[in-house]
Amino acid sequence: MLSLYLDETHVALQEAATRWVEREVRPHAEAWEEANAFPRALYAAAGAAGLIGATYPEAYGGAGGDVFHGMVITEALVRGGSVGTAVGLGSHAIALPPILTMGTEDQRRRFVPPVIRGEKVAALAISEPGAGSDVAGLSCRAVRDGDVYRVTGSKTFITSGARADLVVTAVRTGEPGHGGISLLVIEKGTPGFSVGRSLRKMGWWASDTAELHFEDCPVPAANLLGAENAGFLAIMANFVPERLLLATIAVAMARLALDEAERYVREREAFGRPIVGFQVVRHRLAEMATREAAARAFVASVAERYRRGEDVIAEVAMAKNHATDACLHVCDQAVQLHGGYGYMREYVVERLYRDARILPIGGGTSEIMREIISRRLGYGR
Template identity: 65%
Template sequence: MLDLFFDDTHRALRDAASAFVAREIRPHVAEWERAGWFPESLSRAAGEAGLLGVGYPESLGGGGGDVFHRLIVTEALVRGGSGGVAAGLGSHAISLPLILDHGNDAQRARFVPPVLCGERVACLAVTEPGAGSDVAGITTRATRDGDHFVLHGTKCFITSGVRADLAVVAARTGAEGHGGLSLFIVERGTPGFTASAPMEKMGWRASDTATLYFDQCRVPAENLIGEQDGGFYLLMSNFVPERLMLAAMAVATAKLALEEAERYAVERAAFGRNIGRFQVIRHRLADMATREESARAFVAVVAERARRGEDVVSEVAMAKNHAVDACLWICDQAVQIFGGHGYMAEHLVERLYRDARLLPLGGGTSEIMREIIVRRRGYGG
């Protein structure tokens, strides 16, 4: 993150998070990626190091902090070299705020602290096989039966879904459309709730992505978050910090790819000189650095506006698209600078290129970001 807006607490956190990543993540990442599995012990280690609690209230076991503290942790985790590991450690960041901001005191006290210390894993289950971008099209049903809701339906592509001890699940309690959705906390072990094996993916391989099944699953009514039928608006507000986090992931991934390419350009020789001495290569590096700096600055300014409490819904959508486009292009250029070596799994740029491809899809696609910008700006009448 751009340190223009940092104070000493941000710098100290950046150092501590980087040290954690250098010690606990980077040496093992290639092995975890090959295995296609998220290491179970890592959540506990990150919780004990205080990284999962950054940005959460101290009264619930968090470490306090602002949006920059949270993005600093995101960037440090991405610099571990695996988007999947960063996503696996970040799945609580897209689910827990719904409980924190819209749950009641009992829900907060029961569900938040064990996740922040890494004892339990939380995920967010919104997407369904037939409804992704179109959140209002969700068909998973929740029907009231005494002091329970009975959930029936399927969720897909759920990050940390295999390991999750609790899922925040969007389900339909009312009429068709966005007005009839509610959010529930569903705990692992609830009869009728099962998770698939990890799905095989192009990138983010170390994260466990699952299909979740709810088969007449009885969830206590006390696990309803906020108002019945009010879930859609809670989800929409939750998307803003998620998209900012994904924009920060894009910037961090772009920076790593740039650093790898810079290093390689002075190491690799062809036609009797380092490839960095070819003007085409060094101009490419100059363009990569320009786009990375520009994306970083845009994301930081939007984060600062969010910190000041401004409504940044469309700016976050713009920042995500801008940073993601820069990231995809920079990763592509980095592979090109590596030549055939860049296509081989032994080089980090190969993984960055694959991991980056998730960014224009997750947390709302680039097309949906444009739709948000269009609506907010009133384009097209």
């Protein structure tokens, strides 16, 4: 991230995370991507290295850091060469915040520390087969029955869904629309909770993405986060750090693709000289570097405003779209500069090109980002 916003604690964490990734992730990145999984033990290793808890309160085992501590870790993980591993390890970042902001003290103490230690895996389940962008249209139902909610319905596309020990799940407890949605923590092993298919996908191969099914699943009412029917606003609030995270991933991927391309054009020769000797190649790199730098600066400036507690809902949506566009451009051009090798599986840029395509879809599509921006800026009035 931009050094402008980092102090010595961020820099120290960045260095430690980079060393850890070089040792624990990079040597295995390609194998894990090809195997569609990274070892479960990596969570505990990351937890012990302080890479899961960096931004969570010390009271629950975290280090009490800010958004930039999370961003430097994310960038280090992405630079390890397996974005799937980075997002799989990082699913806690979208699952734990609702527990911390809405949960009771007992819920926080029960659910958060084991995830920070890497003993348990947390996932966030909002999307359903019939409702993605339209969160208010979700239909997974939870009906109160004494001390439990009986949950029936399905979720899909859930990152870390197959591995998760606890799933922060959006359910319908009330009327249709946004006013009838609640968040429940559903634990693995609850009767009626099953994991469906692990989904095969274009990129992020090392991360597990799963369908989840609930059939008359009795979830303790003590696992309700906040008040009944108050989930929608919490989900919307949670999207802000999630989108910052995705924008950070986009910037980190763009940088990695640019570095790979620069290295390659210095080594590859054509017509008797390294291809970096062609002006068109240098200009392509110059354009890639410009877009990456602009995206990095924009994302960091929005993160700084978020750190200061400003309302940045529109700006985060802009940053996600802008960084995503930059990332898609840079990854595409990096493949082009590699020629035929850029199409081969053993080259990192081939993977980055595939991995990048989810960024304008996940965490809210680019169309939904523009909808948010136009509404927040009052263009509909």
